[in-house]
Amino acid sequence: MRFTVFGGVSARTGDRTTEFGPTRLGALLGVLLVDAGRVVSADELVERVLGDAPPPRARAMMQTWLTRLRHSLPGLVERDGAGYRVRVDPLEIDLHLFRHLVRTGRTTEALALAGRPLLSTLDTPWARQQRAGFADELLAARLDHVDARLAQDEHSALVPELQALAAERPLDERIAAQLIEALHGSGRAAEALRHFEIVRARLAAELGAEPSRHLATLHRRLQTASAPRQLPAAPKPFTGRALELAELDREPNGVVVITGTGGVGKTSLAVHWAHRVAARFPDGQLYVNLHGFGPSGAAVSPGDALLRFLSALDVPRAQVPHDLAGQSALLRDALADKRVLMLLDNATDADQIEPLLPRTPNAHVVITSRTTLHPAHSHALPLGLLPPDDARELLAARIGHDRARAEPDAVDTVVRRCARLPLALAVAGARAATQPEFPLATLADELADLDAFADDDDVTADLRSVFSHSCKALSPAALRLFRLLGLMPGSDISLAGAASLAGLDERETGTLLAELARANLLDEPEPGRFTCHDLLRDYAAELALAGERDEALHRLLDHLALTSVEAAVAYTPSRRRPATPEPAAGVVVHRFGTHEEALAWLMAEHPALMAAMPHGTATQTWLMGWSLADALDRQARYRDLLTSQQLAVAAVEQLDDADGLGRTLINLGRSLSRMRRPDEATAALHRAFDVYEGDPAGQAGVLLNIAMLTPDDRIAEALEHTRRGLALFEECGDSYGQANALTGLAWGHAKLGEYARTVEYAERAMRMWRAMDHLIGQAEAWDNLGMGHLGLGEHAKAAEAFTRSSEMFRLGGDLAHEAGAHEQLGDTHAAAGDAEPAREAWRKAVELRTEAGLPTDLVRAKLQAEGE
Structure with a gap:
């Protein structure tokens, strides 16, 4: 027989369940079951069942109920001295089973039992005291369960539950610690640290106390862990460059500019050294690939790089100024007392890097570039070809040392014909590694036409020969995808974007991307996003066939435009969805379940969308601009907001779409206002008003936007615009x-x-x-x-x-x-x-x-x- 005291009291035998409900008999049974294993006196039974002011003849009433209970459940209740007890295994009672499961660490099963209040049908002082005491037990079990789930990395799933608990019990330091840990484990480090400050302030204000040692220790650990760690993975293998590494070691603070031709290994050297010395910069390492020599439109602007750095340093978005000078000054303030390393990779000119230089005593900056840059107080580090021994070692590390030792002449030939360029050696080595059964001499013979590599003045151009050799080993489908990847407008691409570019499903595309990565023709710097060296990308674009270029690019832009609309609607559900065309055959269009997923996609694809807009059809371009408007505005990326809306207006003007033009002009007015260009903002909105002639709802929306942009010292004017808008909205219902x-x-x-x-x-x-x-x-x-x-x-x-x-x-x-x-x-x-x-x-x-x-x-x- 099994018994329940959570909720109403019940007894179950086999398939038969007896529910006692809010009866005295049920109350009496519940009191005995809660204390299963010990004797409960007659006086205690009276007080627990009838309260502390029982009626006359209460003991006689209790005897009657005991007799009826014994008849209902024979052998369960026995007399023991001056009291009574139940003869039952405590683990047959849900309350005692709950406690056993908690003691043995089976909190998931325990919590499943306790879904309803203890003895919910009994309202006496004793019962209320029992419920209050059990509430503490239940909370402790919940928190034990949270600890177990935190240990299983379920941080994101736990945040909402812990936020609710923290709101109920704001001074509970165990809950505070768990929420801080869950937030940090979910990648929300700034929120985690802010919650600690909130709890510390509450403890001081309400209890006059400091955080416990456990909470303070957790805070210190997270402070250290929250320092930005933005470096890409260390290059493997990495060989040589001993002199250059020693020179970098001699410049512990300041600015170092590594220069050299494309493919010579500037980034590999900088990233390898940065990982080697990371411990010298305990306050973090900042990294940005500025894509200075990538495709047109892919270069990262100084403003965008500053926003990335400020976000990594947990500077609240609300504190970030709108102008480049203000953002640069804020970065200096954020780094004023920090020992940080900043790596500015692939820079193109001084204008791109100057706003990013912190010029603080403990910040060290490493810049890589193909051009000679001369920032103030900087040290130049030119990088030449790998020395012959280092080049041989790099190739051996890629193909295997035993294989290299077995064919030293072939190694020398490959190294010479790859001009000792690390990029060429990596690509050629990947080809050899994928065909271990081939003699290395065969590879060297296939590179026989690469003697031009001996001319150091033209090594970058001659890289095409190595790339060509590696492409010959690709499957036809992988080679086609490689050619098409040269068309991507941004610096990287998602799996869905690559699938749309190729007109294939994502599974097949993933297989082909893996083949390209094995051939060292492609990198996956973060899960699901793919990129390649700009020299490889230029070569791929040269290979693209005239008949496939336009259709492939159209598919990619269709993917970006149509998926961006889905993301924008999920991000701001109140926005009215624009009319969209059917996607071209082979285009992948994703949809989003949550606001957070949509924002993550929009911000991950934001650089690609900005780079793609100038290349789209009129419809694709205006849809991308419309989709970006809210996210860029709320993320304070006002320069990109303005650029995107200018492009969108120019595109939608080519379409017979008055509503689309009106909506885009409203977004343009908003972006001009954010950039503190009020006259132009007002002009854009007045033009939108004219565009909406004959559309009262459209004109009303414009009037409300004009009112919002009207300065506070002209409130009466704003009210007049709003009243006119109200009248128009009333007119159209x-x-x-x-x-x-x-x-x-x-x-x-x-x-x-x-x-x-x-x-x-x-x-x-x-x-x-x-x-x-x-x-x-x-x-x-x-x-x-x-x-x-x-x-x-x-x-x-x-x-x-x-x-x-x-x-x-x-x-x-x-x-x-x-x-x-x-x-x-x-x-x-x-x-x-x-x-x-x-x-x-x-x-x-x-x-x-x-x-x-x-x-x-x-x-x-x-x-x-x-x-x-």
């Missing part, structure tokens, strides 16, 4: 647009101090947002109601509104606005003379602004003014 306009009117009237109007418009907007079940819209309406009621001196109503606003912004995942609602809630309490609730709300605002990476100075000033 657009409820979403009306609610947006009413929200804007409520906010504008609050700025003017017209608080009664604020409340009026906010209440109208609220009704519409509720009808649409639009969470963020309701949050904004509550926020506006709070401002209105606060301005009218209605403090209780304002506090309620800001509280509701903060709750909805939290559910919507908008930390910045949630923080703003808490700050205004504090302002409301302060205006009402309630100092402690005001401080509590402001502390929460500081916590949220810290978590969101926003400045906290103004809120802290309010706390200090209140004596904190």
Whole structure:
């Protein structure tokens, strides 16, 4: 027989289950089962079942219930002295089985048992005390289970559960430590470190205590682990360059520029040395491939490189200035006291690298370039061909030392005919390694036409001969894919992009990419993304057949355009999907399940999309621009935002699509505004208004955008634009647009101090947002109601509104606005003379602004003014 005390009390024999429900009999059985194995006195039974104020004749009533229980379950309850106990194996009772499973480390099974409250049908002081005590047991088991899952690298899956637990128990340091570890293990190092600061501030404010030793130790460990480690994998094999390595060792701080011809091994030397000395730079290693000599449009701009570095250094996006000079200064500030190594690979000119140089005492910069660069206070390190012995060793490491020793003359011939260039030796060695049964002399004979390599002045051009030799060993399908990869507009490509380029499925394409990688014609620097040396890529492009070029490139651009639309809609579901053409045959179009997946794809493909836009059809180009608009805006990549929208406008102007042109002009106006070009932004929006002639909803949307771009000192003008937009939305029956306009009117009237109007418009907007079940819209309406009621001196109503606003912004995942609602809630309490609730709300605002990476100075000033 098995018994249940989680939820209602029940007994099960075979297939038969007896549910006792909220009866005295069930309560009595539950009390005995909880204490299975020990005697419970008659007085204890009375108190536990009937409470601490039992009715008269309670003991007689208890005897009656015991008799009935014995008849219902013969042999279960026995008299023992002055009390009673149940005769049952404790492991037949779910509560005791739970405890056994926890003790033996089987927390998954234990937690599956405890899905309902203990003795949920019994409401006496004793039962409530038992439930409270078991809640602590259950929490401990949950946290044990979390520890086990963390050990199995389930970090990302655990973050939502731990965030909810941390919100319920903000001072529990074990939960805090687990959340910090889960965030860090999910690649969210900045959030992990910010959560530690939040917990430390709470402990100090509420308990006057410092974090525990365990939490402080974890913080120190994560601080070290969070230092950026951006170096690509160390080259293997790497041989020689002893003199150059020694020279790099002699320059511990400053700027070193490694120069040399293409394929001579500049990057390999720099990366090998960087790994060798990484411990000398405990605050991290920063790396960017600037693609200075890649295809047109693939070069990384200084602004993009700065954003990558600032992100790696956990600088909050909200603190990053819009201009290049400001970003450069911020990088210097972030590195001011850090010992870091920065590797700027494949730079093209001084304009590309100057904004990236930190010029701080402990930062060391290594630059590689084919051109001679002369940054201030730099040291030049020219790199020539490999010495003969080093070249032989590199080839031997690739083909096997025994094979090299067996044919030394053939090794010398291959080395000479590869001009001692590491790239040529790597490609030729890969060919030999894939055919171990062939004599090496055969390879040397096949390279017989490469004697031009002896002319050091033209070694880069003659690399084509080595590449040609290696391509001969490829399967026809792999050779075709190699030719097509030379057409990719960006610096790298995804598996889906390569499949679309080739018009093949992803599985077959993956097999061909692996073949190219084995031939050393392709690299996979990170899972699922592929690239190759720019000299190999140029050679591949030369091989592409005239009949296949246009169709292949069209397929790739179709993949980028159509997948980017899917990502954009998943990233911002409220955006209206544009009309899209059917994909060409062989094009892979991915779809996305979550906002996070969509953003990750857009940012991974952002360089490729930017490089592809000038090469697309008018439809492809404007779709890519439309898709990038929100992500680039929210990620503060304003220069790329402006460029993409300029290209998109030029493309959509070629189409008979007034709506597409209007939408793109709105995005262009937004991007010009972000770049602080207000007159041009206004001109773009006015043009969009004209384009939407005869389309009231389109014109209304433009008017709301004009209102948003209107400076705060011209609020009345912004309100007029918003009122005109509202009238147009009402004319065409657009409820979403009306609610947006009413929200804007409520906010504008609050700025003017017209608080009664604020409340009026906010209440109208609220009704519409509720009808649409639009969470963020309701949050904004509550926020506006709070401002209105606060301005009218209605403090209780304002506090309620800001509280509701903060709750909805939290559910919507908008930390910045949630923080703003808490700050205004504090302002409301302060205006009402309630100092402690005001401080509590402001502390929460500081916590949220810290978590969101926003400045906290103004809120802290309010706390200090209140004596904190």
